[in-house]
Amino acid sequence: MNRVLVTGGAGFLGSHLCDALLERKNEVICLDNFFSGRKKNILQHLDNPYFELNRHDIIHPFFAEVDRVFHLACPASPIHYQHNAIKTVKTNVMGTINMLGLAKRTGARILLASSSEVYGDAEVHPQEEKYWGNVNPVGLRSCYDEGKRVAETLMMDYYRQNQVDIRIVRIFNTYGPRMAIQDGRVVSNFIVQALKEEDITVYGDGTQTRSFCYVSDLIAGLIRMMEVEDFTGPMNLGNPEEFTILELAEEILRLTKSPSKIIHKPLPSDDPVRRCPDISTAKQKLNWKPKVHLKEGLQKTIAYFREELSPGKP
Numbered sequence: 305m306n307r308v309l310v311t312g313g314a315g316f317l318g319s320h321l322c323d324a325l326l327e328r329k330n331e332v333i334c335l336d337n338f339f340s341g342r343k344k345n346i347l348q349h350l351d352n353p354y355f356e357l358n359r360h361d362i363i364h365p366f367f368a369e370v371d372r373v374f375h376l377a378c379p380a381s382p383i384h385y386q387h388n389a390i391k392t393v394k395t396n397v398m399g400t401i402n403m404l405g406l407a408k409r410t411g412a413r414i415l416l417a418s419s420s421e422v423y424g425d426a427e428v429h430p431q432e433e434k435y436w437g438n439v440n441p442v443g444l445r446s447c448y449d450e451g452k453r454v455a456e457t458l459m460m461d462y463y464r465q466n467q468v469d470i471r472i473v474r475i476f477n478t479y480g481p482r483m484a485i486q487d488g489r490v491v492s493n494f495i496v497q498a499l500k501e502e503d504i505t506v507y508g509d510g511t512q513t514r515s516f517c518y519v520s521d522l523i524a525g526l527i528r529m530m531e532v533e534d535f536t537g538p539m540n541l542g543n544p545e546e547f548t549i550l551e552l553a554e555e556i557l558r559l560t561k562s563p564s565k566i567i568h569k570p571l572p573s574d575d576p577v578r579r580c581p582d583i584s585t586a587k588q589k590l591n592w593k594p595k596v597h598l599k600e601g602l603q604k605t606i607a608y609f610r611e612e613l614s615p616g617k618p
């Protein structure tokens with residue numbers, strides 16, 4: 305049995321990862337400051353003796369003896385990470401240094417949940433790992449984009465300088481149950497708006513694209529990457545099926561049978577125009593590719609939000 309530390313373990317992805325790790329008979333230590341995560345996401349494990357919850361902010365050092373670190377702590381929604389931009393940078397820089405220090409001391413293998421945002425408003429399509437990106441260093445998204453880029457740099461420098469055993473994964477837009485209702489990311493926003501019969505807010509003309517990965521596929525990829533030998537990454541994980549934001553809105557309206565209308569709002573600054581992962585590396589190194597198509601994943605996510613929005617739900 306491995307003892308595994310999951311930073312951001314009460315968040316959307318972190319909580320699904322905790323489920324999967326406990327299922328695989330690991331001991332799990334979950335660290336979270338509950339900035340964008342919720343206790344509700346991990347409530348099911350609080351009585352499990354192999355699960356430990358720590359309310360802790362990773363910008364402060366943390367000490368534990370562990371074999372693996374999945375480093376996910378960082379708000380992922382643009383609304384959340386821009387709410388306190390300086391804190392987002394601290395989480396990515398000081399938090400990552402603290403977790404690398406822990407990995408160095410314990411000899412644990414550490415995996416960083418980086419992001420497709422390191423490619424910025426990409427000029428290369430689809431995005432492959434060798435592309436260095438097109439990132440604005442002084443914009444509203446920079447706290448997150450540059451934060452993730454320096455987190456990757458720190459991972460590589462601890463690997464080269466201190467031989468820390470690292471893995472870097474660049475996650476592309478992932479969705480599913482347990483996204484917060486107020487999360488602000490596009491899939492949860494559109495589903496909640498459709499179910500509440502409110503207007504669907506498409507930013508800009510809706511021709512910008514994203515590729516949406518269902519959470520179970522992503523978690524399977526993270527776990528495989530952690531266990532693969534002799535490969536640090538960076539490696540893209542995501543679903544290469546690309547859709548415009550308008551197509552996503554229309555599909556959600558169809559699946560929810562909602563009478564909501566699509567309205568347009570201003571496009572946020574530096575919003576990437578096209579995003580789609582090249583997943584050749586993940587296919588080759590991990591024998592991994594996503595299995596869940598958008599329609600199926602959306603149906604599951606819609607069912608979750610229907611339940612969450614039902615009257616009397618805490």
Ligand code: NAD
Pocket residue numbers: 311312313314315316317318335336337338339340341342360361362363375376377378379380381384395399417418419420474475476477478479
């Ligand atoms: P999330 O906001 O639901 O989860 C992040 C978790 O980290 C939350 O529980 C939050 O409370 C916690 N956290 C934030 N700052 C912290 C700090 N200083 N100390 C301790 N805990 C802290 O987001 P998510 O979608 O689950 O994303 C998880 C990770 O994956 C993030 O690092 C994110 O950047 C990365 N990622 C996610 C996506 C995606 O589409 N979901 C895409 C790219 C990258």
Ligand code: UDP
Pocket residue numbers: 381382477488489490491493494505506507508512514549571572575576
């Ligand atoms: N978006 C939108 N309406 C919303 C939320 C987001 O049109 O209510 C758009 C956003 O401008 C972006 C895309 O959907 O082009 C994905 O946004 P999200 O915040 O989910 O993640 P991003 O990929 O931008 O980090």
